[in-house]
Amino acid sequence: MSGSDPQQYDVVVVGAGPAGAMAALTAADRGAGTALVTDNAFGGMAANDGPAPVRTLAHAARLLREARQLGRYGVSVGEPVLDYPRLLERVREVVSEVGAASALRPQIEAAGAEIYEHAGAARFDGPQTLTTATGRRFSAKRFILCTGGVSRRLPIPGFELTATHSDAWSLTAVPESVIVVGAGATGAQVASVLNAFGSRVQLYQAGERILATEEPEVSAAMAEAFRASGIEVHEGFGNIEAFERTADGIRMIFAKDGVRRSAEAALIVSAVGWSADTEALNLAGAGVRTDPRGFVSVDEHQQTSSQSVFAAGDVTGRLMLAGQALQAGFVAATNALGGASLSSPEQVDPVGSFTDPEYAQVGLGEAQARETHQIEVVKVDFAAMTRAIIDGRTYGFCKLIVDRSSHRILGCHLVGERAVDIVQIAAIAIAAGLRVDEFARVPLSFPTYAGILGRAVVTAARRLNRGAEGSSLQPAEIL
Incomplete structure (x- = not known):
């Protein structure tokens, strides 16, 4: 042709x-x-190698986690066993359905x-x-x-021995051990899912904290949660000098302050950017x-x-x-x-990831907001929320950043169950320019995870309107 x-x-x-x-x-x-x-x-990647297949794998990880919680609620079953080939069949089914219909x-x-x-x-x-x-x-x-x-490639000897996130999602079996290099959104997701599937996971981040684009509290909370789940988290580990093959897998050689170290795993996944x-x-x-x-x-x-x-x-x-x-x-x-007449609008961009726990954010971070605004910062823990207590998912928080003058929400940052869903509500409120006292009058269903945002909004409204007459808040929103 x-x-x-x-x-x-x-x-x-x-x-x-x-x-x-x-x-x-x-x-x-x-x-x-x-x-x-x-x-x-x-x-493209969204349907074949991104959100659709990744969310399917993350859903399987969630099901495993919830199955292990059944005994706490009086439901007796055996230990869940992952049939990885069958899971991959389901991933292919989802990708096909998404491509055909969605x-x-x-x-x-x-x-x-x-x-x-x-x-x-x-x-x-x-x-x-x-x-x-x-x-x-x-x-x-x-x-x-x-x-x-x-996936970005690095000019490091032996880098061709590493896998990309795409390779990780297309494995035919769960590896016994995995090193994930790079703890941004992609690396954190790979580490979280493979850990849930039973791999021994080591997560390496060259910078001083994982998820460096998130709020410092989010990074710290996610690192703590990962460690509690069994993931080895190594922040500020130094510079990689080489990768080399071993009898059982791959070795990563790295150095910091003149001291050379190494780590080994059956699989090394590089997630160092795009x-x-x-x-x-x-x-x-x-x-x-x-x-x-x-x-x-x-x-x-x-x-x-x-x-x-x-x-x-x-x-x-x-x-x-x-x-x-x-x-x-x-x-x-x-x-x-x-002709060039339409511009991309300045828009609200909610961002989140289907890790365990989830994290999400929209709008300004606290340090960025302080540069141009006088702000009120409210932080509510999931442990204080009725739905989180019911479900046994009390880890995490919602942090709300509000302008003291306009009373409008500037940013929202979450770690915890359904964080990615909750942040969508905050994104709509920011896009609509809702004042927190206006938002506080919207009755949210109870008990739901969205209630944590409702409580944060009510708390901010009460602080900013303290002493003002005519304040009207819905009682259910603070439960």
Whole structure:
């Protein structure tokens, strides 16, 4: 096919993750002849190697944990046993169902866009022509790059012996022991899930604390919880010098303050960040520039340095989350068709992870908030909440940061059961500009985990309105 004339489209979207799917749907909805071209399967990392499969594995870990708690509630069963091959079957079932029903595919096809899966890596032949590894050629007025990211590689001897998070999720059996290098969101999740499945896990973080982008209290609470669950947490461990194969697995050699040490495991997973998946694209051939980190540079309209190329999602190096990728894909497609008129809005970005316990945050951190605001900080422990006591899940806290002048919520940070769900409510309140006294008048169902946010809001409102007349709070919210 390499010698055939290119197929002509108005818009060609490269990559079928959340950003690419939304870009293709938006373009097709506007009547543009649209092709969605993806190296592998439709859905991208979000459906095939990210939130969908990871959340399925995390759900299995939750079920194991809850099964071990049954005796506490008078339910007698045997010790739960994980059938990992069967779990992987369930993961594949979920990925298939998500790809078929929940990842915009039906809408994209109904809108008239053509989807080319497993087309192989794409490469620009020029500003308006692209060829895939399988020989398909495409010509378009506009291209939208949504190729996502890949695990970052380190220039360390023996690094090829390590696995990525993708390799960890595709194991055919649970490894006896695992070293996870990098304790950001991905590394923490890998460590938490494999620990629940029975691996002996060591988690190494070069910086002084795990989850360095979270509040210090969140990092400390998560490290404490991990250690209590059996994970060995090593913070500020030094610099890795090499990886080498052993008779039973892999050895990591590292040094700090002139002292060399080593650690061994059957599997070493590297989770040290992300790079843009652009190596095969020949961006220079399309006149597309990258930033110093290697991500595709885009302006506020998602346009690259080329007039005919836009980009969205992880490939741009911005906040690497599915919700934000969807928004960026919409903006990129809208501007690709109608000129650079729509900007990505300043938005509220809730972030969290399905570890055990969960953690989540939205808005400003305390130190950041203090730079420009006079603030009130409220902290409520899960141990004080009725639902947490009922379920035996009392570890964690909710920290609320409120502006003293406007009484509006600036940030919310949580560690504990259902933290990722709870923070969504805080995100809506921040986006709506709710004052804490307005939020406090919303009656929340009792007993629920959302009650911890309700209690934090009521506490903040009482402090800020102390002595004011006409204060009206719902009694159930502080239970």
